[in-house]
Amino acid sequence: MLKSIFRILVALTLLLLSQACKNNQESTSMISKKLFGKLTNGSKVNLFTLTNKSGTEATITEYGATLVSLFVADKNGKFEDVVLGYDSLDGYVKGASYFGAIVGRYGNRIGKGKFNLDGKEYQLTINDGENHLHGGALGFNKVLWKGEEIESSEGASVKFSYLSVDGEEGYPGTINITVIYTLTNNNELKIDYSATTDETTILNPTHHSYFNLTGNLENTILNHELKINAEYYTPVDSSLITTGELAKVENTPMDFSVTKKIGEKIDSDFEQLVYGKGYDHNWVLNNFDGNVNNVASLYEPTSGRLMEVLTDQPGIQFYSGNFLDGTTVGKNNIVYNHRVGLCLETQCFPDSPNKLNFPSVKLTKGDTYKQQTIYRFSIK
């Protein structure tokens, strides 16, 4: 009799303990889901909000697997949105700036949209002058992904899946891709990509948030201080296609190997900056070894916000929002003026399928594409 009472007491204690652990986990990170809107074909589009124990909050929609907002504390503990975007689904459906989206299949440009793979020529959609940009007319940013909450020991996590069929935008092979966003309790937004194909193809997706660490999306990003761990970058021609050359950043305005204010040299008459109308280039990351390395940091002095970028990719495209021109109205009716946001897009080098000296973006049947990129926030 005593033995069974003891057993019941032990079982009850264990049950209470496991419940307490669960509650504790739930109070440190949270996910909520709501309807963002409907597409014209009637499909419902969801919005997931991930919150961590310090109150940092990331909201991501199934449309384009897009980061819609990211509330991060400043040095006084004030939470503000540090990414550009729109208030409604309609903005993302109509918008042309790739705010917060996953772009692909190929992040950045492929010259004339042509490439040769295993002896066969492919022609992709032309959607940027005479070139192919960010996956074409209906790239990963313009399609509906399927979002689902997943278990993660690191924080609140949502997995987005998309099946890109053979021939989409001209690319060979059907690709099954997933992108997992995790908001960790260390204030990191972690993005894990994984993809397989049923036929050899190319793949080079990236994340396209426009950051503004002031937290006021009316300010320019010119006072942000940037460091990129790179001694080389890949110069472009006047249509922004990489020339194939790796050029030294030393003694040029492209040198961010030591922290520099973005506005310091942005308007100089350096030919590359004239072509890009500012910074719009890929930096060749030092010590690329396929592991996740700390590759760049962005600091904004008035807010004290620091964002570090970690990735396992060989390159990073730094785009200083040069094509924002005050014609786009974003969240809270704010007009997005010239250079109010900047992108740090981790990826393989632009136009690499046509540049044999660049790292390869080939994805072979049977292999799995993997990428991990982390945007880590703190106060300095």
Ligand code: BGC
């Ligand atoms: C590219 C820019 C392009 C922009 C589109 C960036 O990733 O580097 O050239 O205009 O995306 O929003």
